[in-house]
Amino acid sequence: MINRDKAEKVIKAFAQEKLTLGSVESLTGGLFASTLCSIPGASQVFRGGLVTYAADLKTKLDDVPERIIREYGVVSKEVADSMAINGRKTLNTDVCVSFTGNAGPTKEEGFAPVGRVNMCIATKYGIIEMQQDFDLSRNEMREACVDMMIDRLIAIFED
16 A cells, blocks of 8 residues: 555655656556546646657657667567656656566566566656565555655755
């Protein structure tokens, strides 16, 4: 279950620093955006998000090059990086996060095993990549990804 108190901490930290946040989500299907938007004051910080569940929408809505998808696979770190970097531009935010992964039940042909997740945080200073392999149900995996991202965003402000 997603920790609402931690999500509130993210909103407060971004508001205090006067930073904006956006998301580009595939695997999580908008769960990150929904979690943040459930917190009062989120509108000061969270500008919006894209849910690009289908590979072609990653290209059409978020400018992920088709070549990267073909070469590395739709749930690769390269795709996660491109989603966050381009999402930051598209959504006009200081920070953009991305989530892509394989929740199963089948392995992505030639690429990511079931349970593989790649996430990225893009800022004007660069990117932070995260990769995790889960052995969880689909929804447990989605929630775990959102929790991991929230924890990483909090850690950035604590560093």
